[in-house]
Amino acid sequence: MLLSTLSELNWQMYNSGRARATSRDFSQKDVHEFLKLAVSEVFRIYYNASRRNKDGNGFYFISPLLSIAPFKLGEANLIGMRRADMAGFDMFRMPHDAHITNAYPIGCNNGGDYKSIDILENPGEEYFYAGNPKFGSFQFGVVKGVGINTYNLPPCVQKLDVEATFDAPGLDPDISRDVAFDASNLTLGKMLGMPEFMNKGIDNSYTPQQKNLKQRLSNQQAEVQP
Numbered sequence: 136m137l138l139s140t141l142s143e144l145n146w147q148m149y150n151s152g153r154a155r156a157t158s159r160d161f162s163q164k165d166v167h168e169f170l171k172l173a174v175s176e177v178f179r180i181y182y183n184a185s186r187r188n189k190d191g192n193g194f195y196f197i198s199p200l201l202s203i204a205p206f207k208l209g210e211a212n213l214i215g216m217r218r219a220d221m222a223g224f225d226m227f228r229m230p231h232d233a234h235i236t237n238a239y240p241i242g243c244n245n246g247g248d249y250k251s252i253d254i255l256e257n258p259g260e261e262y263f264y265a266g267n268p269k270f271g272s273f274q275f276g277v278v279k280g281v282g283i284n285t286y287n288l289p290p291c292v293q294k295l296d297v298e299a300t301f302d303a304p305g306l307d308p309d310i311s312r313d314v315a316f317d318a319s320n321l322t323l324g325k326m327l328g329m330p331e332f333m334n335k336g337i338d339n340s341y342t343p344q345q346k347n348l349k350q351r352l353s354n355q356q357a358e359v360q361p
Contacts, residue, residue, distance in 0.1 A: 136355055138174070141315050142167040144351060145322050152329050152344065154172045161327060168183050171302065173321035177314050182229050200227060200300040201236060203311050208285065212268035219283045219291035219295040220274075227300040227308070231256045232278040235299045238285070240274065249296075252276050252285065261286065287290035312352055319348055 146166045155331065161169075181196050206219040219238075230235050237251035253275040255261055261277045263287050264270040276285040276295075302308070310318070324332030331344035341349065 169326040225302045237298040239296040242291040243291040252269035
C-alpha cells in the first residue's frame, strides 16, 4: 500500500474517533509525519526479530522502498578516503546501517561498474583496512553522518550510486500490509492517543476499531490488485 494512501486512511480514522483521542488537534500533515516515524519503528522491530530468528528473508519489508540515487565523490585524502555527501536526503533508517543495501562505483567503464562495494557495519572497523597496503584492493565504504566515506576507489570513479530506503517529497513508498497495520496502531494509539488502538482487547483479540482498520487495509489492497 502506498504511504500516501495509508496516511489518508489514518487521517480518516483519526477524524472519526477524534472525540476519544487527546484534546490536542493534529493536522493531516502531522498524521503523515507520525506515520513515517511509526513505519520506521516497525521496520526496526521486524529487522531485530529477523536477526534473532535468523530469518533468511529479513528485508522483505523494506525492498519495495529501495531506490538508487547518484552522489558525487569528493577528492581523496592522505589515506585514500573519498566522501559521498548525502546531505538533503532522508531515509527510513535501520540498525547497523542496513537501510543502505548497495553502493556502486561509477565512472571507470572497465567492467567493474555496478559491482557494489562492501559497507562495513562496525564503527571504527575502517581503520584496520584504511591506508594498509595489504588491503589496497579492498574497496569499501563506511556510513558516517549523512554520507558514505569510501576507500580504495580508483581516480576514474566519479560518483557513487547508492541504493537505499530514500524518503523525499517526490517519493511515495510502498508499505507491506503487515507493516501498515502495526504502524497504524502505533500512530493512532501511541501518537494520537486513541485508546482503541493502544492495546488489544482484554480477551487478547482485536478491538472493533482495530478489526475495522484491518478490514480497510485489506479492502485497499484488493483495490490495487491487477
